[in-house]
Amino acid sequence: MSALTFTVKQETAQRVDMSPLVCQLLKDLSLTDIAAIELQNGKRKIRVDELFTVSGDDSQNIVIKNSYAKLDFIAKELQDGSMTVEGEAGAYFGMSMKSGQLTANGNVGLYAACEMKNGLLTINGNAGDFLGAALPGNKQGMKGGTILVKGNVGQRAGDHMRRGNLLIEGNAGDYCGSRMIAGTIAVMGTTGRFLGYAMQRGTLLLWQQPQLSATFNDCGSHTLAFLPILFKSFKKLDSKFSDDSVAFNRVQRYGGDMAEKGRAEVLVKL
Amino acid sequence: MLIKLTGGTVYDPASGIDGQVKTLFVLDGKFIKQPLAEMPVDKEYDLKGKVVMSGAIDMHTHIGGGKGNIARMLIPEDHRKDPVYRSDITRSGCGHAMPSTFTTGYRYAEMGYTAGFEPAILPVNARQAHMEMADIPILDKGGYVMLGSDDYLLRMLTAKKDQKAINDYVAWTMNAAKAIGVKVVNPGGINAFKFNQRQLDLDEKNSHYQVTPREILQVLATAVKEIGVKHPLHVHGCNLGVPGNVDTTLDTIQGIGGLPMHLTHIQFHSYGTEGDFKFSSGGAAIAESINKNKNITADVGQILFGQTITASGDSMRQHANRSFANPNKWVSMDIECDAGCGVVPFKYRDQNFVNALQWAIGLEIFLLVDDPWRVFLTTDHPNGAPFTTYPHLIRLLMDKSFRNDMLATIHPEAQKMTTLGSIDREYSLQEIAILTRAGAAKLVGLDDRGSLGEGAWADITVYTDNADREKMFEKPDYVFKDGELVVVDGKVVHTKWGTTHIVTPEWDNSVEKDLQKYFDRFMTMKVGNFKMSNDEITEDGRGSLTAHTLNRVS
16 A cells, blocks of 8 residues: 555645644545545635646545645644644644644745644654644643654744643744743753743753743752653654763753743753 | 505514504505505515515623624634535525624514624724624614723712712713613623722722722613613613522612613523522522513523533623633633623533533523513524524524424433423414513614514514424525515525614713713823714715614603
């Protein structure tokens, strides 16, 4: 069986809701059925075969080729299958993903992996604002799984995050880990202003010294035994995070955000 | 345009017609007795075997005003589950607990409702409330202006101003806010909250103004009567939701001294303190008191299980309920010097003892109040449940075996604490027509609505009789609004704009002299801007005002 492949014929002027094209919804459909699905495109509907050339037959392994930044809701609520995007993806990439594997080989837009439940989501390019965050007005963001970003991420990464790992090889924007409830965010590059703003619990693991707000207290330097275990859990990832040379166990620890519960920590490599 | 509705089984309590086969004629939006012989019938509907009633009227539903928008902002997750797409004739929006304005209109019409009354218009927010309601299609609307916790009235009471001055102020405010009735929410309590009182009993003094809720109710009920407003004072009493508040409610009924008074969402005010959980039903005592005191009317405010959001002017009680918020977020705020507002999302669960008993208490009151003209069908939308649950509620009232099946599924301790299972009463179609049509129109004070009689506006619903009353009432065959066909088979086919019902009581203009001073000193708005003009409702060409008659003032 070969991967079910959607190749974009021509980019649309308006945005496209891609949520119907996800492994669990296409399970028992024939290629003709899939070709006839209608996607919301701006205020119009567009048939799948109008937008894409469809080939392949394995609905549990989907590839979207020539993807562009107006394809929203790719892999929404993905369950069990595997999906790969060649090119850019729009907003809400992997929203509420439940399990399986999702990979973007280009940049992705706002709210990628928002309210993700489980699974592995890899972004080989950059991600927009609100990565792994909660939808506006909702109380809990990402609740499990792993997000790996090889590029940079925008502002508010991990906003309201509840559980899981958010691993960033590049830089993070302002308000990284804001309003975080729990979970782990690791950033190898630089971080912006207001790091961990109103964080309740959770861990921010940093390779570079951040600019911290006055509501974080310096708790001194520590050798933490859990860090080698954490790094070991990254071993299976195809990432810098699995490289022994980046691992460390000696950190400067900051506690905060004292304007909130204050039980979160920022660990900075020493 | 002459429409003939042939051979339907008509339930029209306003004209005393109970299930007779009758042919109705509508000429240019109003019922006529018989057209002149030479008049051609433009459109005939064959309604043989169908049930015909007038359009339903919801006399207490939170469909306009600032708290609705706060509720909408507070629960985006609820909207995301129920998106409403546009069609060629209807606009997009979202639904469920606090639907968008357009969706509110469509969904009400699709259930056969043709009017809804917003029970808590703050005078200072009246403009916003009316503008919001102006965006509700199909329905007629109107509102009750909220008084009783406003500093101006409390100052008048402290200064022992005479009843005449209060009457003038009430009439002036009704006109400024374009209202058809007067509402009191937790009389004086919202104000007392600002002076750090966290509860206020009927005879407890506001620590700043030294005024009790009882006095406030008396002067306002008197004012409403003396200026001739037909809708009795609309009272959301003290101690909402507090176990033991049944005594407060009974005392409120006694204390009003025979003046007309409407007790709203009375289910929330009918709790005792017996039993292992110190929470019991006061439904029977309340119903008995309503049966005895003919000056009292009540709507129930039934709760039904599921997610909803409570939006109330009662910031004191909403603040006390904040720990029950589900999802865990809430708003409690002051609004100018007028009153307050509290919004708390709720999920009523049938396996929760308190919620289950609340459900049973509401139904007890429905079934134990003898006179259907003095009890009204509401869920206090969205506080007990969204209005879209009405067909389910009607089935609970009309179908004893269904009701008992539902009773058997709720929290077992709650089942033991209610007499609901032993009540045999089933509402008839005529009684439902009284609760939701004729009675409601009479209570609100509408001259020519809620009736299928000659001269009334042709708001009509046509149902297919079905033993499953929920199915029957959720999908009318036809709904007409002012003689125009708007719904077919439970779907909107045509939209139009309803009118805004008001009353125009008279007042002495000198009242404005003192108000002017008060506004200049304390308020964020000038008195001239505070008053709404008629043009604000009518100038866009789709809104209109309909003033109803007043009782003769002696």
